Amino acid sequence: RYDRFQDAFEHVSTIIDDIYKKLSNNTSAQAFLGPENAEEPYLEGISYNCIAPGKRFRPMDNLSGGEKTVAALALLFSIHSYQPAPFFVLDEIDAALDNTNINRVARYIMQETTTSFQCIVISLKEEFYCHTDALIGIYSEAGGECTVSRTLTHDLTQYPSTISAAS
Amino acid sequence: RYDRFQDAFEHVSTIIDDIYKKLSNNTSAQAFLGPENAEEPYLEGISYNCIAPGKRFRPMDNLSGGEKTVAALALLFSIHSYQPAPFFVLDEIDAALDNTNINRVARYIMQETTTSFQCIVISLKEEFYCHTDALIGIYSEAGGECTVSRTLTHDLTQYPSTISAAS
Amino acid sequence: GFLKRLELENFKSYKGFQVIGPFKRFTAIIGPNGAGKSNLMDAISFVLGEKTQHLRVRNLKDLIHGAPIGKPVASRAKVTAVYGEEGDEEGEGREEDIHFTRIIVGSGTEYRINGKIVSPSDYQHKLETLGILIKAKNFLVFQGAVESIAMKTPKERTHLFEEIS
Amino acid sequence: GFLKRLELENFKSYKGFQVIGPFKRFTAIIGPNGAGKSNLMDAISFVLGEKTQHLRVRNLKDLIHGAPIGKPVASRAKVTAVYGEEGDEEGEGREEDIHFTRIIVGSGTEYRINGKIVSPSDYQHKLETLGILIKAKNFLVFQGAVESIAMKTPKERTHLFEEIS
Numbered sequence: 187r188y189d190r191f192q193d194a195f196e197h198v199s200t201i202i203d204d205i206y207k208k209l210s211n212n213t214s215a216q217a218f219l220g221p222e223n224a225e226e227p228y229l230e231g232i233s234y235n236c237i238a239p240g241k242r243f244r245p246m247d248n249l250s251g252g253e254k255t256v257a258a259l260a261l262l263f264s265i266h267s268y269q270p271a272p273f274f275v276l277d278e279i280d281a282a283l284d285n286t287n288i289n290r291v292a293r294y295i296m297q298e299t300t301t302s303f304q305c306i307v308i309s310l311k312e313e314f315y316c317h318t319d320a321l322i323g324i325y326s327e328a329g330g331e332c333t334v335s336r337t338l339t340h341d342l343t344q345y346p347s348t349i350s351a352a353s
Numbered sequence: 354r355y356d357r358f359q360d361a362f363e364h365v366s367t368i369i370d371d372i373y374k375k376l377s378n379n380t381s382a383q384a385f386l387g388p389e390n391a392e393e394p395y396l397e398g399i400s401y402n403c404i405a406p407g408k409r410f411r412p413m414d415n416l417s418g419g420e421k422t423v424a425a426l427a428l429l430f431s432i433h434s435y436q437p438a439p440f441f442v443l444d445e446i447d448a449a450l451d452n453t454n455i456n457r458v459a460r461y462i463m464q465e466t467t468t469s470f471q472c473i474v475i476s477l478k479e480e481f482y483c484h485t486d487a488l489i490g491i492y493s494e495a496g497g498e499c500t501v502s503r504t505l506t507h508d509l510t511q512y513p514s515t516i517s518a519a520s
Numbered sequence: 521g522f523l524k525r526l527e528l529e530n531f532k533s534y535k536g537f538q539v540i541g542p543f544k545r546f547t548a549i550i551g552p553n554g555a556g557k558s559n560l561m562d563a564i565s566f567v568l569g570e571k572t573q574h575l576r577v578r579n580l581k582d583l584i585h586g587a588p589i590g591k592p593v594a595s596r597a598k599v600t601a602v603y604g605e606e607g608d609e610e611g612e613g614r615e616e617d618i619h620f621t622r623i624i625v626g627s628g629t630e631y632r633i634n635g636k637i638v639s640p641s642d643y644q645h646k647l648e649t650l651g652i653l654i655k656a657k658n659f660l661v662f663q664g665a666v667e668s669i670a671m672k673t674p675k676e677r678t679h680l681f682e683e684i685s
Numbered sequence: 686g687f688l689k690r691l692e693l694e695n696f697k698s699y700k701g702f703q704v705i706g707p708f709k710r711f712t713a714i715i716g717p718n719g720a721g722k723s724n725l726m727d728a729i730s731f732v733l734g735e736k737t738q739h740l741r742v743r744n745l746k747d748l749i750h751g752a753p754i755g756k757p758v759a760s761r762a763k764v765t766a767v768y769g770e771e772g773d774e775e776g777e778g779r780e781e782d783i784h785f786t787r788i789i790v791g792s793g794t795e796y797r798i799n800g801k802i803v804s805p806s807d808y809q810h811k812l813e814t815l816g817i818l819i820k821a822k823n824f825l826v827f828q829g830a831v832e833s834i835a836m837k838t839p840k841e842r843t844h845l846f847e848e849i850s
């Protein structure tokens with residue numbers, strides 16, 4: 187039981203820095219997980235700290251809304267790499283992100299979906315969903331007493347990649 | 354004390370429906386506030402219900418993220434009309450809104466700022482801030498050990514209104 | 521493997537029988553406020569065994585189309601997730617496809633794999649062999665919940681590691 | 686009346702003395718993640734008397750520029766809100782302008798109106814005559830908090846009405 191915990195912790199804490207650098211698109215970004223009790227990490231808590239590019243070490247509650255979202259995604263993706271579920275479902279994770287960070291997160295997901303997982307995202311921002319392979323549009327049928335949802339599917343792979351256009 | 358409470362409650366509950374209709378840009382939308390104890394409303398709670406255009410009465414926790422934001426703004430603006438502060442400061446209230454609702458909320462604020470209050474909004478979405486009179490751009494100066502914020506101001510009133518172009 | 525498509529029957533705002541998909545490697549669900557995007561995520565969470573409090577309802581019956589306005593259209597609601605292996609993105613009905621189905625019947629639910637009724641623990645076990653662990657909470661992020669992943673307390677983080685190990 | 690401009694001195698990420706403005710009738714604050722937009726809202730909340738827990742810090746000293754990395758650049762931080770009457774949007778220094786100032790000194794704060802030190806209750810009282818009631822919470826919406834306004838419990842709503850009446 188302790189060995190498995192140690193194994194998970196070591197895997198995630200070595201990979202998180204790399205993922206955070208990729209998500210921030212900046213090698214000076216740093217992320218690290220540290221046990222409060224080095225001997226027996228499962229007894230106490232685990233601290234998490236991110237250093238956004240160009241800034242120094244400061245407590246996590248000091249981050250802005252968008253910076254917290256990027257830090258959260260770094261942790262989510264690194265935990266996933268230890269215990270890989272085949273797909274993600276992410277509901278409006280881009281709400282607090284500016285366009286630069288939207289682009290970075292979308293590119294990261296784009297790269298990872300070709301190699302390691304499937305991703306289904308719900309988004310209101312074109313800057314985010316223009317990077318996907320397919321769109322499922324939901325609309326509500328008029329008239330009824332309550333919402334009746336209908337869907338339309340649109341395959342984006344038939345178009346030249348927007349990425350090269352958007353870069 | 355009771356009279357003042359009654360006064361506030363009556364003012365807000367008569368105006369909220371009108372404001373919600375304006376924010377939804379639809380006369381079939383409805384919003385109402387109801388005391389749980391009609392004799393003495395200050396003793397019990399006050400319920401709040403919104404009926405989005407084209408839907409029937411259903412509990413508030415059934416609303417989607419964007420629908421909750423519009424309902425919240427209707428309540429905020431109606432309370433304001435009873436106890437008018439001279440200005441609002443709203444931090445990324447557009448995060449859960451789709452472009453249609455962004456447009457509606459921005460137009461409502463635009464109209465109200467010419468007559469009844471000043472409004473300062475923080476936003477990441479061009480669809481929202483293109484409707485304002487002035488932009489204050491914040492950027493962080495490179496190089497320091499911690500974030501150093503600087504500002505640039507840009508007066509939009511000198512350009513032809515984007516609204517007539519965007520309508 | 522990956523999720524190929526969903527089949528919904530009277531689940532939340534999805535009236536009648538509807539097939540949603542095909543899902544590609546990177547798929548976006550888009551549409552106006554209140555159209556039913558998060559309801560689709562609820563359908564995926566439901567079919568994988570998620571508890572009702574994470575599906576934004578008080579009890580299972582509220583998941584049936586029409587229930588919030590007191591007019592449920594049926595006594596049952598059903599979701600099927602069709603899970604397939606790589607390479608046969610468009611291949612319909614390949615024999616390796618696994619159909620996971622969860623059905624609301626009365627106040628309980630029924631679980632089926634490829635049409636055959638199974639016990640909840642067998643259902644969960646089959647999902648775990650594919651790496652789908654609802655308990656680990658490492659692949660579903662609900663609306664408005666992303667920032668809180670970074671802001672857990674140190675103790676909560678330890679608990680997270682316990683779940684995945 | 687309306688808010689004409691702000692003057693910040695070593696407040697959060699705003700180093701040194703900076704004038705922000707002029708604010709028009711409808712003004713947007715824009716910029717990348719982490720640039721300092723919400724810090725500007727904190728400056729407005731602070732100068733109007735908001736408590737530290739709504740300013741995202743544990744104690745007042747953390748509001749001084751540099752404090753989160755252990756290198757505060759000064760022992761004081763200051764915010765002044767210049768409030769003016771309609772019609773003189775661009776008019777500098779009209780005699781009717783009111784300068785509300787709040788200064789962090791040591792572990793307490795000092796309040797000034799037009800440069801003269803006043804008691805916290807006189808300060809609050811003057812703001813109330815202009816319709817600015819921090820307690821009523823009817824004009825400041827912090828990041829991520831808008832939906833919760835609609836989802837208050839019935840009792841919380843009654844309390845809201847008590848505050849504004």
Ligand SMILES: Nc1ncnc2c1ncn2[C@@H]1O[C@H](COP(=O)(O)OP(=O)(O)OP(=O)(O)O)[C@@H](O)[C@H]1O
Binds near residue numbers: 417551587663
């Ligand atoms: N059992 C049900 N039967 C019919 N309609 C339902 C049912 N449950 C929820 N709804 C309706 O579904 C709608 C909400 O859908 P959902 O939360 O999926 O929206 P959304 O597309 O995610 O919107 P947003 O972009 O605002 O987050 C509501 O209008 C709600 O009334």
Ligand SMILES: Nc1ncnc2c1ncn2[C@@H]1O[C@H](COP(=O)(O)OP(=O)(O)OP(=O)(O)O)[C@@H](O)[C@H]1O
Binds near residue numbers: 248251282716
């Ligand atoms: N006392 C301080 N001195 C220096 N920097 C500070 C201080 N307090 C906070 N900061 C920094 O200010 C930044 C946060 O700014 P803020 O929350 O205003 O960002 P924002 O522009 O609102 O971003 P977002 O769009 O992500 O919400 C953080 O990087 C934080 O480290």
Ligand SMILES: [Mg+2]
Binds near residue numbers: 417418419557558663
């Ligand atoms: Mg939603």
Ligand SMILES: [Mg+2]
Binds near residue numbers: 250
């Ligand atoms: Mg912010």
